[in-house]
Amino acid sequence: MSLKNSIAPLVMTSIDSGDIGIGAYSVVNEDGFGEACYMIRIINRSKDDVNISFDGETDHDRVRSDSSIQIEPPMMINKSNFSRYTKVYVRGTTSVGHIYVVGYFRNVQR
Numbered sequence: 001m002s003l004k005n006s007i008a009p010l011v012m013t014s015i016d017s018g019d020i021g022i023g024a025y026s027v028v029n030e031d032g033f034g035e036a037c038y039m040i041r042i043i044n045r046s047k048d049d050v051n052i053s054f055d056g057e058t059d060h061d062r063v064r065s066d067s068s069i070q071i072e073p074p075m076m077i078n079k080s081n082f083s084r085y086t087k088v089y090v091r092g093t094t095s096v097g098h099i100y101v102v103g104y105f106r107n108v109q110r
Contacts, residue, residue: 009106017046025089036080037103039072046097
């Protein structure tokens with residue numbers, strides 16, 4: 001029997017940019033990803049830039065208004081880059097629109 005190794009997206013989560021606290025971080029995916037991910041994409045469809053954090057304390061990246069970033073570190077064979085418990089936090093100004101986060105994981109089936 002052979003293994004089927006494919007990439008599958010998780011359900012996209014989002015936060016209304018009107019719910020982002022000014023100067024404070026807001027979590028987008030409250031329960032983490034649910035699967036260990038090898039790549040994540042953050043899409044900012046709000047009217048303002050937002051800062052991204054993975055610990056809720058430090059700015060790790062920035063996503064410009066109406067753009068997206070993809071974080072895909074070099075992957076080791078059969079390893080994931082992000083724990084299933086990884087949370088993505090955003091910080092910016094209260095705005096109009098949404099910020100979306102989606103993780104991609106290896107879907108290995110027998």
